[in-house]
Amino acid sequence: MAAPVRITFLGGLGQIGRNCAAIETEGRIVVLDCGQMFAGDDLPGVDAVLPDLSYLIDNADRVEAIIATHAHEDHIGALPYLMAHLSAPIYGSAFTLGLVQHKLKEARLLDKAQLRQINDGDRGMVGPFDCEFLPVTHSIPSGNITAFHTDQGVILHSSDFKLDLTPVDGRRTELSRIGALAWDPGIRLMLADSTNADQPGASRSETEVGAALRAVIRGEEGRRVIIASFASHIHRIQQIADAAVETGRVLVTLGLSMRRNVKLARDCGILRIPDAHIRDIEDIDDLEPERVVVVCTGSQGEPRAALTQMSIGESRWMKLDGNDTVVFSSHPIPGNEAAVASVRNGLARLGAKVLHSGQVDVHTSGHGKQQELATLHSVAVPEWFVPVHGEYAHLVAHRDLAHRMGMPEDRVVFCEDGDQIELTDDGINHLGSIGTDRVYVDGMVGDLGNAVLGDRRVLGDDGFVSVVVHVDLERQEITAGPDVLSRGWVEKPALLAHEDAVADAVERAVNKALRGGETDLEKLNQTTRRAAGQTVSDRTRRRPMIVPMVREG
Numbered sequence: 001m002a003a004p005v006r007i008t009f010l011g012g013l014g015q016i017g018r019n020c021a022a023i024e025t026e027g028r029i030v031v032l033d034c035g036q037m038f039a040g041d042d043l044p045g046v047d048a049v050l051p052d053l054s055y056l057i058d059n060a061d062r063v064e065a066i067i068a069t070h071a072h073e074d075h076i077g078a079l080p081y082l083m084a085h086l087s088a089p090i091y092g093s094a095f096t097l098g099l100v101q102h103k104l105k106e107a108r109l110l111d112k113a114q115l116r117q118i119n120d121g122d123r124g125m126v127g128p129f130d131c132e133f134l135p136v137t138h139s140i141p142s143g144n145i146t147a148f149h150t151d152q153g154v155i156l157h158s159s160d161f162k163l164d165l166t167p168v169d170g171r172r173t174e175l176s177r178i179g180a181l182a183w184d185p186g187i188r189l190m191l192a193d194s195t196n197a198d199q200p201g202a203s204r205s206e207t208e209v210g211a212a213l214r215a216v217i218r219g220e221e222g223r224r225v226i227i228a229s230f231a232s233h234i235h236r237i238q239q240i241a242d243a244a245v246e247t248g249r250v251l252v253t254l255g256l257s258m259r260r261n262v263k264l265a266r267d268c269g270i271l272r273i274p275d276a277h278i279r280d281i282e283d284i285d286d287l288e289p290e291r292v293v294v295v296c297t298g299s300q301g302e303p304r305a306a307l308t309q310m311s312i313g314e315s316r317w318m319k320l321d322g323n324d325t326v327v328f329s330s331h332p333i334p335g336n337e338a339a340v341a342s343v344r345n346g347l348a349r350l351g352a353k354v355l356h357s358g359q360v361d362v363h364t365s366g367h368g369k370q371q372e373l374a375t376l377h378s379v380a381v382p383e384w385f386v387p388v389h390g391e392y393a394h395l396v397a398h399r400d401l402a403h404r405m406g407m408p409e410d411r412v413v414f415c416e417d418g419d420q421i422e423l424t425d426d427g428i429n430h431l432g433s434i435g436t437d438r439v440y441v442d443g444m445v446g447d448l449g450n451a452v453l454g455d456r457r458v459l460g461d462d463g464f465v466s467v468v469v470h471v472d473l474e475r476q477e478i479t480a481g482p483d484v485l486s487r488g489w490v491e492k493p494a495l496l497a498h499e500d501a502v503a504d505a506v507e508r509a510v511n512k513a514l515r516g517g518e519t520d521l522e523k524l525n526q527t528t529r530r531a532a533g534q535t536v537s538d539r540t541r542r543r544p545m546i547v548p549m550v551r552e553g
């Protein structure tokens, strides 16, 4: 019996974001990615959602290594939270580690981390596993597919991938090596990206976007051009820079992360821009507007980003008007549509011309569509398959695609967050769920649970009504109050009458309870909550949060 390999999916299976898995053998764990998820409008005040890291924290002494497949936030964003609890070497490409390093430095955790650079084609021991790292094309440079050579055969993790046959850097997803592994020794288990598994066809090559961007910039002669893109999309920035150079313009970077990533990528030698053609935003006033292309952050309508600031006229660097053209070289991530629309409207109000991927082909996805997924399956021919990285519907679509390609039903194992599987000589056992929670971050990690979020939703919907009553328990009477205070419940002038009615109702109820011999303050709080809640509901048909405060004295 060869040693089994156990995989625990801690995040990313059931939503896009917070990807994290633990892969272990003989009690030794390797963490595969550790990302975060951006919080939507249904999570008021939440900065980020993390995977449930408790399995890793509880077993910290068994965690021997962390692999960062690429530098997107949904793969490295939760690393600081994990590294606060344990210490293990982090493996990644030079560019990935550059961004990891910045993240850990910000969290003052750099001294805990040993960063171990991997290069395309490297093979070596990572914790208990003999790992091989292959190049993959995606919307960020230097991502890696990982092939774990285990006692149970090869486990292939696709990372986020597409099959771009003409990538900007010429670095293609290495299908030939995957095919060689499939031939000998064979791929026992594949875990593959499902993000676009419900999309027919294939994603367009990144180089086609470059041609579209060049055409757009040419067409805007005499105008200032501003292009919003992800700061990590170095190949997109490369093509914007190339187009700027070709049209005799200078590339100007705007936004902290844009400046940082451009510098890192130039240092790593994966972004090539002649010095004479790149400037920082501080120099914008020295340049003729029609001779620049500004590349900036904010393509997702992020509140603090450069483009969002411009759209409300609050950028300290640029005021936009009818001589500006703004290009969204992006597509809104689900959940960000409203924020993006608001930025577009703001820009239009300032008179700027707005172009986006719905009008011109200035964006392509970094995730493979059905044809690309089918190609990967037909090259890898895995014995077992688990769809990963996707919303529930994406995982289902990827499972169905595997079935259509001839994989037997029982060889495709459907997993969700928290599920644990074990690969043995006999195949895969689904061990069930270890039970995971989402972890919400608001400022400090760990102090935010579903109860607080529930309260925030109630407060956001209907506000609150607080009732303060002072009582003398011995004399069985109210000594002060009830004083009613509310926010966000009803408008003045009706408010005063409603508050008086609440005070009357609470007074009657508390007096009755006191005369009945009630001396328990907690019970009197309940009496107050019930009386106030009933009156509030009867008079306004609303359900604000009721905050009773019964005090002695």
Ligand SMILES: [Zn+2]
Pocket (backbone or CB within 6 Å): 070, 072, 138, 160
């Ligand atoms: Zn990614």
Ligand SMILES: [Zn+2]
Pocket (backbone or CB within 6 Å): 019, 072, 074, 075, 160, 389
């Ligand atoms: Zn991802």
